[in-house]
Amino acid sequence: MCLTQKTGEMEQILEVKNLSVLRVEKTESISILNDINFMVKKGEMFCLVGESGSGKTTLALSIIKLLPKSFKIASGEILINGKNILEINEQSMRNIRGKDISIIFQDPSAYLDPLFTIGSHLQESYHGKNENKKELISLALQEVGLDSEVQTVYPHQLSGGQQQRVMIAMALINKPSIIIADEPTTALDVLTTRQVIDLLNAIRLKHNPAIFFITHDLELAMKTGTRIGIMYRGHIVEIFKPGREKPSHPYANILLGTIEGKDTILELNFKKNTMDSKQMQQKCPFFDMCVEKEARCKKTIPFVWCDSETGIRCLKNGRNTQV
Amino acid sequence: MKKLVLKRLLQLIPMLIGMSFVSFIIIQSSPGDYFAQMKMNPEISPETIESMKVNFGLDRPILVQYLLWLKNMCKLDFGVSFAYHIPVRTLIKFRLKNTICLAIFSLVISWVIALPLAVFAGYREGTFIDKIFSMLAYLSISLPSFFVALLFVYFISKTNLLPLGGTRSIFEVDASSFALFKDYMEHLLVPGLVLCLVNVGGLFRLMKNNFIETFNTPYVLAAWARGVPRNSVIFKHALRNALNPMFTILGMEIGGILNGAALTEIICGWPGMGSLILEAVLSHDLYLVMGSLVISGFLLIVGNLIGDILIAFFDPRIRIS
Numbered sequence: 001m002c003l004t005q006k007t008g009e010m011e012q013i014l015e016v017k018n019l020s021v022l023r024v025e026k027t028e029s030i031s032i033l034n035d036i037n038f039m040v041k042k043g044e045m046f047c048l049v050g051e052s053g054s055g056k057t058t059l060a061l062s063i064i065k066l067l068p069k070s071f072k073i074a075s076g077e078i079l080i081n082g083k084n085i086l087e088i089n090e091q092s093m094r095n096i097r098g099k100d101i102s103i104i105f106q107d108p109s110a111y112l113d114p115l116f117t118i119g120s121h122l123q124e125s126y127h128g129k130n131e132n133k134k135e136l137i138s139l140a141l142q143e144v145g146l147d148s149e150v151q152t153v154y155p156h157q158l159s160g161g162q163q164q165r166v167m168i169a170m171a172l173i174n175k176p177s178i179i180i181a182d183e184p185t186t187a188l189d190v191l192t193t194r195q196v197i198d199l200l201n202a203i204r205l206k207h208n209p210a211i212f213f214i215t216h217d218l219e220l221a222m223k224t225g226t227r228i229g230i231m232y233r234g235h236i237v238e239i240f241k242p243g244r245e246k247p248s249h250p251y252a253n254i255l256l257g258t259i260e261g262k263d264t265i266l267e268l269n270f271k272k273n274t275m276d277s278k279q280m281q282q283k284c285p286f287f288d289m290c291v292e293k294e295a296r297c298k299k300t301i302p303f304v305w306c307d308s309e310t311g312i313r314c315l316k317n318g319r320n321t322q323v
Numbered sequence: 324m325k326k327l328v329l330k331r332l333l334q335l336i337p338m339l340i341g342m343s344f345v346s347f348i349i350i351q352s353s354p355g356d357y358f359a360q361m362k363m364n365p366e367i368s369p370e371t372i373e374s375m376k377v378n379f380g381l382d383r384p385i386l387v388q389y390l391l392w393l394k395n396m397c398k399l400d401f402g403v404s405f406a407y408h409i410p411v412r413t414l415i416k417f418r419l420k421n422t423i424c425l426a427i428f429s430l431v432i433s434w435v436i437a438l439p440l441a442v443f444a445g446y447r448e449g450t451f452i453d454k455i456f457s458m459l460a461y462l463s464i465s466l467p468s469f470f471v472a473l474l475f476v477y478f479i480s481k482t483n484l485l486p487l488g489g490t491r492s493i494f495e496v497d498a499s500s501f502a503l504f505k506d507y508m509e510h511l512l513v514p515g516l517v518l519c520l521v522n523v524g525g526l527f528r529l530m531k532n533n534f535i536e537t538f539n540t541p542y543v544l545a546a547w548a549r550g551v552p553r554n555s556v557i558f559k560h561a562l563r564n565a566l567n568p569m570f571t572i573l574g575m576e577i578g579g580i581l582n583g584a585a586l587t588e589i590i591c592g593w594p595g596m597g598s599l600i601l602e603a604v605l606s607h608d609l610y611l612v613m614g615s616l617v618i619s620g621f622l623l624i625v626g627n628l629i630g631d632i633l634i635a636f637f638d639p640r641i642r643i644s
């Protein structure tokens with residue numbers, strides 16, 4: 001039922017193929033991302049869910065080619081609108097950033113330069129022609145529900161929610177085809193979180209950019225995502241469509257259990273994980289904690305696509321299709 | 324902003340009073356005084372010395388002496404130097420001018436050299452060229468100023484490249500002001516370069532660390548992510564933020580010009596405050612010591628104030644709170 005090759009091309013904004021990222025230290029290199037495969041299509045809200053340290057931010061930074069110096073992309077392809085950005089130079093990449101792809105970060109106050117006004121931030125974010133700059137900036141602010149007067153103000157004079165709205169205004173000002181949102185609501189309270197999510201969704205429905213939404217909150221992802229990727233220790237272990245099917249990877253099931261209140265499974269999660277990166281590449285990353293493991297799980301498990309949109313990295317890949 | 328300056332200037336008064344009181348007590352209760360040296364001189368009669376003491380009010384209790392001094396201070400009368408027999412104010416005015424010229428020269432040159440190099444090296448952190456600069460900076464930091472000064476003096480005296488000691492070699496009445504200026508600058512060059520050399524390494528290192536730190540901040544990452552051109556990221560976001568802590572350093576350097584330059588001035592024979600204070604302390608020239616202390620305290624506070632004003636001016640988080 002599952003295919004090793006995915007079929008059916010749709011409008012793919014972002015496609016990541018066999019991406020592996022290492023962190024190079026003095027004596028050794030540690031595998032941070034391992035054979036990542038996924039794509040994000042036009043206008044969809046793709047949610048990436050994973051626990052802290054699973055490599056979500058690393059993946060986001062890989063996509064805009066802004067990894068810290070110690071990180072190296074070992075292999076793979078990252079296609080934005082069909083162009084492999086790993087093969088283009090820094091100057092061309094700068095033309096893509098903010099224009100075709102933009103990103104919103106976790107803690108907005110840290111990502112706004114304290115010495116410059118909101119207006120100055122917006123102006124340098126805009127890459128288009130100068131004539132309609134002013135109107136477009138006001139329009140972008142209006143779109144995120146902020147007054148045009150906010151331009152004269154400095155970042156520290158705004159609340160966290162307002163700052164995040166400014167980040168969103170900057171992200172959408174050039175009408176990018178994809179917006180990456182890396183845990184954009186983690187630093188915000190529940191109500192502001194709701195507002196920011198609604199805003200992102202409204203923008204998606206109006207301008208049709210794809211949104212690559214990173215979160216550690218599966219419940220939130222289930223509510224808002226059109227597709228969900230589950231990440232575990234540098235691997236995407238499953239991609240599924242909420243509403244159409246339940247995830248079937250054992251780790252995804254554990255995550256689902258936590259939001260359904262099955263605390264028996266939670267204990268498993270706290271068990272110390274003792275695998276090092278070399279072993280991790282050889283066997284299933286979830287091997288030590290998996291309750292359903294078999295002897296054959298001790299070899300490399302590839303990610304396989306079940307259809308054009310969903311896939312899994314598990315030998316037990318008979319997908320549960322009831323809603 | 325105005326309030327900040329006013330508040331700080333008002334704070335200056337009790338600080339200066341407290342500092343001068345403590346210094347006065349310490350100087351006057353330390354063993355020996357200027358007149359003890361005079362007594363060794365058989366040509367001066369004990370009566371003369373006694374009448375001098377009365378003239379200076381030094382026969383009164385210490386507290387009264389201090390209050391008298393303070394009263395005169397308020398009229399900007401610093402008293403008369405025992406050794407020079409001229410008003411302390413006149414003495415200090417001449418010497419202070421030289422020290423300030425020296426300080427401004429070395430400050431400007433070392434900042435103009437250190438800051439751009441720091442940004443250059445910080446942007447290329449870990450490369451060969453960065454390592455070379457770091458090594459030179461380390462050398463500059465580890466060499467003591469008196470040693471560099473002695474080396475310079477030795478070198479100049481061997482080669483006669485520049486005049487040594489004093490502030491002028493031209494004494495003609497009809498010398499043009501340009502010739503006088505050039506002459507003054509030539510005298511200034513030796514102590515000025517010594518101070519530069521000692522100062523530049525530390526500044527470089529501070530600025531480089533600031534730059535690297537801001538270059539790795541989230542808002543710089545976000546600027547890259549928005550597709551901001553490289554020069555804007557470096558000079559607008561990273562550099563501007565890296566400069567902020569340097570304003571405090573600048574204030575501290577302005578405040579410390581008397582201490583910072585003293586040794587160099589003495590070794591290079593530059594007639595600044597350094598040698599004046601040293602002589603005054605050694606000979607117990609009370610009012611000269613007190614006058615110099617007040618000036619140095621004043622500079623310290625004003626220097627820090629300048630630093631604070633600059634920060635408040637350039638950092639909206641402080642300006643608009």
Ligand SMILES: Nc1ncnc2c1ncn2[C@@H]1O[C@H](COP(=O)(O)OP(=O)(O)OP(=O)(O)O)[C@@H](O)[C@H]1O
Pocket residue numbers: 023032050051052053054055056057058059068216
């Ligand atoms: N600057 C860094 N130096 C060293 N290791 C790092 C650095 N940044 C990330 N890592 C490592 O890379 C791995 C992936 O980190 P990453 O930040 O991508 O995780 P994440 O899923 O975004 O976590 P979180 O939910 O906490 O944001 C982690 O195991 C972490 O230890």
Ligand SMILES: [Mg+2]
Pocket residue numbers: 056057058182183
């Ligand atoms: Mg993260």
